[in-house]
Amino acid sequence: MTYTGSAHSMSEFKLSPELLKLIDAVNNRSAELTGDDGDKCIGSQLPTVNRAFEEIQRRGLPAGNQFCDWGSGLGGVCGVAALNGFKSLGIEFHHQFVVAAREIAEAQNLPITYCEGTFFVPGDETLSDKHSRMIMTYDKLAWEQTELSHQDIDVVFSYPWPGEEGFTDRVFLRHAKPGTLLVTFHGCDQLLVQRKTEDQNHLEVIDWM
Numbered sequence: 013m014t015y016t017g018s019a020h021s022m023s024e025f026k027l028s029p030e031l032l033k034l035i036d037a038v039n040n041r042s043a044e045l046t047g048d049d050g051d052k053c054i055g056s057q058l059p060t061v062n063r064a065f066e067e068i069q070r071r072g073l074p075a076g077n078q079f080c081d082w083g084s085g086l087g088g089v090c091g092v093a094a095l096n097g098f099k100s101l102g103i104e105f106h107h108q109f110v111v112a113a114r115e116i117a118e119a120q121n122l123p124i125t126y127c128e129g130t131f132f133v134p135g136d137e138t139l140s141d142k143h144s145r146m147i148m149t150y151d152k153l154a155w156e157q158t159e160l161s162h163q164d165i166d167v168v169f170s171y172p173w174p175g176e177e178g179f180t181d182r183v184f185l186r187h188a189k190p191g192t193l194l195v196t197f198h199g200c201d202q203l204l205v206q207r208k209t210e211d212q213n214h215l216e217v218i219d220w221m
């Protein structure tokens with residue numbers, strides 16, 4: 013997993029020692045790890061994620077405190093969520109990433125739960141309008157390892173593959189309860205924050221952060 017942006021680039025003077033330590037830990041592990049399929053994974057820019065989470069909390073946007081990263085990789089985003097006061101859950105398909113994320117969280121003393129498997133549930137593949145680059149097998153179902161379900165999450169995070177943003181939105185609309193925030197990373201220092209309205213088919217754009 014290669015995290016774009018470094019701990020010591022943008023806004024360094026604004027980053028807390030805890031956040032800098034987390035970013036260093038994730039970067040140090042990323043070079044040595046690949047997923048089960050041999051792929052390296054690109055991670056979100058953590059200073060950007062931190063800026064957005066601070067803003068989300070400052071504005072009081074979440075309806076509750078439960079956060080979930082759909083595809084949590086080495087857990088950098090889950091760590092930033094925990095540092096911003098969320099109860100943090102990471103779901104990740106690749107075993108090596110889950111092991112590393114748990115080690116990083118423990119070393120940083122961050123209370124994060126990681127479940128190994130897919131965040132999709134059977135049937136979600138019908139929402140994809142083309143061959144998806146997301147992992148769409150159901151042999152490891154992450155939700156079976158936790159008492160939480162999609163409906164318990166207040167803030168969902170995702171870093172969709174380019175071109176799969178619509179798929180992410182549709183899966184979110186299918187499973188999230190009204191009021192839930194969807195935070196998506198789109199590269200180039202850009203995060204989109206949306207909210208599911210009472211209308212099952214509608215996402216309200218709140219802001220780019």
Ligand SMILES: C[S@@+](CC[C@H](N)C(=O)[O-])C[C@H]1O[C@@H](n2cnc3c(N)ncnc32)[C@H](O)[C@@H]1O
Pocket residue numbers: 047053054055056081082083084085086088089103104105106109129130131132146147148170171197
């Ligand atoms: C682009 S990385 C993002 C990592 C992290 N969320 C971040 O933004 O830094 C996407 C991650 O999703 C994982 N992934 C892909 N499909 C998945 C699935 N169906 N269930 C769980 N994790 C999945 C990949 O293994 C990878 O670690």
